[in-house]
Every structure is written in C-alpha cells, then in structure tokens.
Amino acid sequence: MSGAQASNDGSRVAYIVSDTSKQRALVVPDYTGEFVTAPTVRRGWSEQRIQISETSGTPERTVILKLPAPDGVSYIRSINWTPNDTSLVVDRIDRDTKRRQIFLASATAGAATLLDQETDPKWVAQLSRIVEVSPKGDQLLFASERDGYNHLYLVPLKLDGGNTRTKTGDTAAPVNTPSAVRRLTRGPWEVSWARWHADGERIIYSSTEDSTAERHLYTINVRDGKATRLQTARGMNTDPQLSKDTETILYEHSEWNTPNDLYALRVCTGCGTIPEPVRLTDTVPARFRQIAWARPQFIEYKAKDGQRVRARLYLPPRFDKSKKHPAVLFVHGAGYLQNVINGWNNYYREQMFNHILTERGYVVLDVDYRGSAGYGRDWRTDVYDFLGGLDFQDHLDGIDHIVKNYGVDPAHVGMYGGSYGGFMAEMAAMRAPERIACAAALRPVAAWKNYYASSPIYTTERLGFPEKNREAYRRSSPITYADQLRRPLLILHGMVDDNVHFQDSVQLVQKLIELGKTDYFDVMFYPKENHAFTRPESWTDEYERILRFFDQHLKTVTSAR
Incomplete structure (x- = not known):
C-alpha cells in the first residue's frame, strides 16, 4: 500500500495497492559486522489498483476504482480528491512510459472518465506530475510538455455526478475534446512547480521564464492569463510551500556561493505594491562567507x-x-x-x-x-x-x-x-x-x-x-x-x-x-x-x-x- 490520501472531511482514505509478486529481490551484502548480513530490496514493475476505504474501518464499504486496463507496464503517479470529496483525479503512466492519462473517478461507484491523454514517442516527463483541482472544483490544473516545454493547462470539470461520458467496459471515453483543454502558460521555458490560490482565480508557479539558471515565483490569473512576477531575488528560489490560506509562500533562496536560507513572501490580494520577501533564517557561517x-x-x-x-x-x-x-x-x-x-x-x-x-x-x-x-x-x-x-x-x-x-x-x-x-x-x-x-x-x-x-x-x-x-x-x-x-x-x-x-x-x-x-x-x-x-x-x-x-x-x- 502507498500514496494514501485522506478525503477533505476525513471520512475516507484513498490509496494505491500494488501487487509486487513479480518484483525481484536484490541482495545488498554488508561485510562490516561480526557476521555477513544480506538484506534485500525489492525492485521491478507491479500491478496497481486504487481503493477507497472508510476511516471508520468498515471493510464492506471499500470501493475499487474501475480504471481501464493499462496498455503495457504502468504506474500511478498521483491521486487527488476533489474539494467536495465526490471524486478522485488519477494520474497514470502506461504504454511502457510513453502514455499519460488523467482520469476523474467516482468515489462511490468507482466509474472513471478520461479527462486528458497524451503520448510521447520517447517518454513522458516526470516534471509533468503537477496535478491539482481548483478550490472551486470547476477546473483541473495539470502540467504537460506537449508543446515542447513543461507548461500549465486547464480542463473543465463537472462534479455533479460525473463528466459527460463515463467508463464503459474496459475503455474510458474522453470527456474533453482538444479544444476544451486550455494552455495557460507558454514560451521557451519550463514550469517546475504550481499550486492553486484559495480564491480559485489565480495560480502560483515557479519557472525558468527569466533565466534557465534561476527559478522565480509568479502568479497568473486564470481568466485573462496575465502573469506577475513576485519579488524573489536573483538566484534559485526553490522548494516553495503554501500556507493553508495560500496567502504566504515559504521557500528557500540561494546563489552560487550562498547556501539555502528560508524566506517568506506574502501573496498580496489587490495590493498596490508587490510585497518584499522576508528572510527567516541566517544559517551560513561567517567563516564560509570569508572564503573567496x-x-x-x-x-x-x-x-x-x-x-x-x-x-x-x-x-x-x-x-x-x-x-x-x-x-x-x-x-x-x-x-x-x-x-x-x-x-x-x-x-x-x-x-x-x-x-x-x-x-x-x-x-x-x-x-x-x-x-x-x-x-x-x-x-x-x-x-x-x-x-x-x-x-x-x-x-x-x-x-x-x-x-x-x-x-x-x-x-x-x-x-x-x-x-x-x-x-x-x-x-x-x-x-x-x-x-x-x-x-x-x-x-x-x-x-x-x-x-x-x-x-x-x-x-x-x-x-x-x-x-x-x-x-x-x-x-x-x-x-x-x-x-x-x-x-x-x-x-x-x-x-x-x-x-x-x-x-x-x-x-x-x-x-x-x-x-x-x-x-x-x-x-x-x-x-x-x-x-x-x-x-x-x-x-x-x-x-x-x-x-x-x-x-x-x-x-x-x-x-x-
């Protein structure tokens, strides 16, 4: 079992069950003790399914999601609850790492619809793991390299009983035509991280837009696509985390000769000026700074x-x-x-x-x-x-x-x-x-x-x-x-x-x-x-x-x- 995600109300938990019986046991001998030990690690492909159980422990109410059978080897990258806890969004890779499918599955019936699908003749990027439902529940944010760079896309959702068509047999009918998927960011640069703001109108993201050698933070309005760079300093601004109210970003800042320290930055709503970041830690020893x-x-x-x-x-x-x-x-x-x-x-x-x-x-x-x-x-x-x-x-x-x-x-x-x-x-x-x-x-x-x-x-x-x-x-x-x-x-x-x-x-x-x-x-x-x-x-x-x-x-x- 892995990847457990509790529902927003805490009444249910979704998790991935993997059949690892076909994996290999790899031996890693340790010769340093009185006796040689040979612990093993199991590695290889597994068959996976997603189950939902009630946190009360009632076994008869377990739901198994009815995803279409994968083509070739596959693995599930993520599962995410929708805000109203009626559905799960599932991100899956199959076709021997060359196809990515995103499903919307009912948390009660288990039936799934296909929201988006893409293939890459080489392999689907790990960087495209960004998947998050809007706080309003009306749109799904996801990342994709389909235009050559990792960018943000939006697809509409209906959470009132499922999107227009549901799974039948072993296939899932696409609910969205290509025109329904809207690209939000574009250009010869990459998005490396993104999260919804609580208002459901903005997305905060990190990218190489200014320089491939740096990472900066931006907000983008999902209605008009207007992006604003936040006041991050030159260098790498990495590992961002949002507060629960999504009004504050905690992140690490560094430069080529300056190790990471923590900074906080307000995501201002309707401010006349963009707030400056606040430095929270100063952990670099003075001796280190003295070295040329x-x-x-x-x-x-x-x-x-x-x-x-x-x-x-x-x-x-x-x-x-x-x-x-x-x-x-x-x-x-x-x-x-x-x-x-x-x-x-x-x-x-x-x-x-x-x-x-x-x-x-x-x-x-x-x-x-x-x-x-x-x-x-x-x-x-x-x-x-x-x-x-x-x-x-x-x-x-x-x-x-x-x-x-x-x-x-x-x-x-x-x-x-x-x-x-x-x-x-x-x-x-x-x-x-x-x-x-x-x-x-x-x-x-x-x-x-x-x-x-x-x-x-x-x-x-x-x-x-x-x-x-x-x-x-x-x-x-x-x-x-x-x-x-x-x-x-x-x-x-x-x-x-x-x-x-x-x-x-x-x-x-x-x-x-x-x-x-x-x-x-x-x-x-x-x-x-x-x-x-x-x-x-x-x-x-x-x-x-x-x-x-x-x-x-x-x-x-x-x-x-």
Whole structure:
C-alpha cells in the first residue's frame, strides 16, 4: 500500500495497492559486522489498483476504482480528491512510459472518465506530475510538455455526478475534446512547480521564464492569463510551500556561493505594491562567507549538431590565457538534473572541490549535457535509445571549446563524476582515450541491464526493455568498451549501494582483470557507504584520492597563491 490520501472531511482514505509478486529481490551484502548480513530490496514493475476505504474501518464499504486496463507496464503517479470529496483525479503512466492519462473517478461507484491523454514517442516527463483541482472544483490544473516545454493547462470539470461520458467496459471515453483543454502558460521555458490560490482565480508557479539558471515565483490569473512576477531575488528560489490560506509562500533562496536560507513572501490580494520577501533564517557561517570561492562563468558553446550547450567554467587565480593549463570536466549525476544554476544544489561538495582544483592551476568545466533538466522536452529526450550518445558528444565538444578559448592543454584533460557522472567518466576513459588523459568514476553505472533491475522506470524511459532493445543496452554500457581502456581509470563505489549496485563495479573490475588491463585502473571501495555517502571521512578519503589521481596524471602546476 502507498500514496494514501485522506478525503477533505476525513471520512475516507484513498490509496494505491500494488501487487509486487513479480518484483525481484536484490541482495545488498554488508561485510562490516561480526557476521555477513544480506538484506534485500525489492525492485521491478507491479500491478496497481486504487481503493477507497472508510476511516471508520468498515471493510464492506471499500470501493475499487474501475480504471481501464493499462496498455503495457504502468504506474500511478498521483491521486487527488476533489474539494467536495465526490471524486478522485488519477494520474497514470502506461504504454511502457510513453502514455499519460488523467482520469476523474467516482468515489462511490468507482466509474472513471478520461479527462486528458497524451503520448510521447520517447517518454513522458516526470516534471509533468503537477496535478491539482481548483478550490472551486470547476477546473483541473495539470502540467504537460506537449508543446515542447513543461507548461500549465486547464480542463473543465463537472462534479455533479460525473463528466459527460463515463467508463464503459474496459475503455474510458474522453470527456474533453482538444479544444476544451486550455494552455495557460507558454514560451521557451519550463514550469517546475504550481499550486492553486484559495480564491480559485489565480495560480502560483515557479519557472525558468527569466533565466534557465534561476527559478522565480509568479502568479497568473486564470481568466485573462496575465502573469506577475513576485519579488524573489536573483538566484534559485526553490522548494516553495503554501500556507493553508495560500496567502504566504515559504521557500528557500540561494546563489552560487550562498547556501539555502528560508524566506517568506506574502501573496498580496489587490495590493498596490508587490510585497518584499522576508528572510527567516541566517544559517551560513561567517567563516564560509570569508572564503573567496572560485566564481564560475556561465557560458554557452556550440555542439557538433549545432545545439547550444550551457556550462559553468571555473578558471585558476590570475588566469593567463597565453599559458597552457590542465583541465577537469565535472559531470553531474542523475542524467535528468540541472547543475548550471545560479544557486546551491546537491553538488555543493563538488563545487568546493572544483575551487580546490582551480587553486592548483586547473580549468574546470561543468556541463548541462543532453538529457539534463531545465531546457525543454527535446533536450531531455535527446539521450533516448543511446546513453553515451549526444550527452557524451556534448562533453567532447566542451573539451574542444576550452582548448580553443581558454588555453587548455589537450593532452592534460581529466574527467570525474558520480552515478550518471561516473558512467560518463568510464565512457570517456574507454571511448575517447585521445581526448581524456584520465577519469575518476564514483558509484558508476557500468551495465544498464543491472540498473534496469534496480530502477526499471528510469531505465525503461531511456532504453526500453533489455530483452527487447539489446543493442541500446549494449552500446550504452561502459563494460562493452572495457577492451578499449588505455587511460588511467579510478573506480570508487560504496559496497552497500542499493541504487547503482556495487555489482556494476565488481563486474567491470573482473572484466578488466580478464582483459589484462591492470596497468590502467585502480579501485577504492567503501564498505559502509550507500549511493550517497553519509560519513565525512568517506567523502574526505574519496576526494583526496581523486585529487592525487589528477595531480599524478594531469601534471598540474602548483598553487598560484
């Protein structure tokens, strides 16, 4: 059972029931105790249904929603009660992650009508999870990438016994023609968060409208579509939360060199002036503020196929373009994540490490490669069917750019990254030895068929099923190219990683041994660490090793300070 949602009056609860009998048990051994333990995690696809029960515990009054049978593998993204508790809005993905359907289902009879449907020949975006019924109950707000960017749409609702047509048999008839769905926002930018205001006339949202490197908050009138930017400061304004009366927004603000602090902002109704945000916390230590962190330049360069690639560039102190410099490329993880932002993010440790690298004479490039978030549907899906295709090429083109424009020695370029970034580092060491002098791969994916077992939704979205698309899995996996390794590769992995399992690095290391590649790789394994390290001593050990590795193989100059 998961995803429980209580009705507004508290008398009923809706929840998702999943049949996980076909999932696999993945073993994650722990060798650090007196005895070896082997806990398991279950991963894989499941069959799901939605049930509604009374909170009084009366079992005979349980309602099962009668959604049409899914086509292919599927999963339910969200369930939401309507304001009058007569219906549920269900957001479901099926057709092997390529179709999204939104249903309105009766909370008493279980019958469902189809409100909206869209398909994507590659995969439906996670960013489109925004789904909320108006406080008036007359409209449904949802997000979609159907025009190329994640935007807000409205569809009318009737909650007096259901919309015009209801489910019959195993199909649900669409209640809305395409003209009934109204696009509310538009343009070459993305909406990342949205909520209704309590008046049912306005929506508050966050977007990249002003800059892909920042997030700002706006209100939009649903009648005339007029949007107003709230007084958020330059930088990233993230994780917004609305008060119950929807008149106050709590959010976090950060900039590239300033970690998150909490701010509150009034959503003024009919004010002559837009209120200023109020800072609530000041948690950044004075010592941190005194450090003159290496300031990244926000740059763009042209990829081989003509696309513009965004990146952050870090230069050494007193940088002299006429001299030759070693360089390091940092590759962010997750694939679908944005790192070229004017804000603090999950990779703050790597940003500080990049500062250390510049102190030692390195030029550092941090790329939002193909597949990254923040740049629309086409950029997101350009990795479809080949992980290590256009995203890999974006890094090679980045190397060309810094060699041409920033005095980088092409024979002294390294790469590092974790998770998806570790995957990319392994790809670079094996497939581009003429461009990469060495690479450090942290918790890397070496074989995508393994990751399918661990994270089937993510992997199916990008590569399909291993048994149906063998070639895509083969060409996308670093272990395929192990025989081509002839540059130094440092592999670092947590042994209790339940995301990218330790198995990936073990399989790759064994293959490299069999291929006689001992001179080209080294390893460090962390017995107590999961995918995201939690122990400071492990982080320190990891980055000290990477720093020594780069200094050894890239022949850096000593610190300029």
